[in-house]
C-alpha cells in the first residue's frame with residue numbers, strides 16, 4: 048500500500064496526522080518519539096515493512112514487505128482512562144477480532160491481547176506509554192497483523208504457532224480496508240472501555256475457556272489452572288487444581304494451553 052492509498056482509506060476517521068514509511072525500524076519506536084514531541088491524539092505511524100519490529104520483552108516481530116499491517120496509533124488517555132490503562136491492550140485485540148469477524152471468521156483472544164485464528168497467532172499487540180513523572184502523556188498502540196502467508200515467520204523463529212489471514216481465508220484481504228476497519232472498531236470500542244459490554248465482548252472471545260492453561264509471570268513459577276474468564280478489571284481468573292481461584296493481573300505474562308489437559312505436569316513456556 049502506498050501513502051496515497053493509506054490516506055484515502057483513512058478518510059473520515061479521527062486520524063489527524065499520519066507518518067508513512069516504506070521501511071522503518073519499528074513503528075512503535077517512532078510513535079513513542081513523536082508522542083513525546085507532542086503528536087496529536089489519533090496520530091498514526093504506518094510502515095510497509097519493519098526492520099526492527101518489536102514484540103514484548105524486546106522480542107522480534109517479523110514484518111516483511113507488503114504482506115502485513117504494521118502500525119502504531121497514538122492515544123492520549125483522559126483522567127478516567129488512566130485508571131484502566133491495562134485495558135488498552137485487549138481493546139486493540141478486540142478491535143482486530145471484530146474486524147476479522149466481518150470476514151466470517153471466528154477469532155479468539157489469547158489473554159490479554161494476542162488474536163488467534165484456528166488457535167494460531169495472526170496478530171500481536173504492543174502497548175507502550177510515554178510518562179511524564181507519574182502521569183501518562185500518551186499511549187502507543189502497536190499492532191501487527193499477518194495478512195499474506197509470507198508474513199508468517201519460519202516455524203523455528205516462533206514461540207507460538209502462527210498463521211495469516213491468507214492461510215485461513217484462501218486469499219489475502221484488502222489491507223487498506225482492513226486497517227480502516229480496525230481503527231474504526233478501536234475508536235468505537237474505546238468509548239465503551241468502562242462498560243460491562245466491553246468485558247462481555249472480550250469474555251465471549253477469550254481463547255482456552257474451560258481448558259487447563261499455564262501462565263508464566265517473570266521471575267515466578269508458572270501457575271497452572273482451568274481458565275475461567277476475566278473479571279471486571281480485566282484480570283484473568285484461573286481455577287487451580289486445589290480448588291482455589293487464582294487471579295492474574297493484566298501485565299507481562301505468557302499464557303499457553305497446558306498440553307496434557309491435566310492440572311499437573313504442564314510444559315514450561
Ligand code: BT5
Pocket residue numbers: 072073074075076097099100101102103104106107108109110116117118119161168169170171172173189190191192193198199200204205206207209210
Ligand atoms: C507481540 O509480542 O505479539 C507484539 C507484537 C507487536 C508488533 C507491532 S507491529 C507494529 C508495532 N511496531 C513494533 O515494533 N511492534 C508493534 P510477543 O507476544 O512478545 O510476541 C513476539 C513473538 O512472536 C516472537 O518472539 C516470535 O516468536 C513471534 N512472532 C514474531 N513475528 C511474528 C509474526 N509476524 N506472526 C506471528 N508471530 C510472530
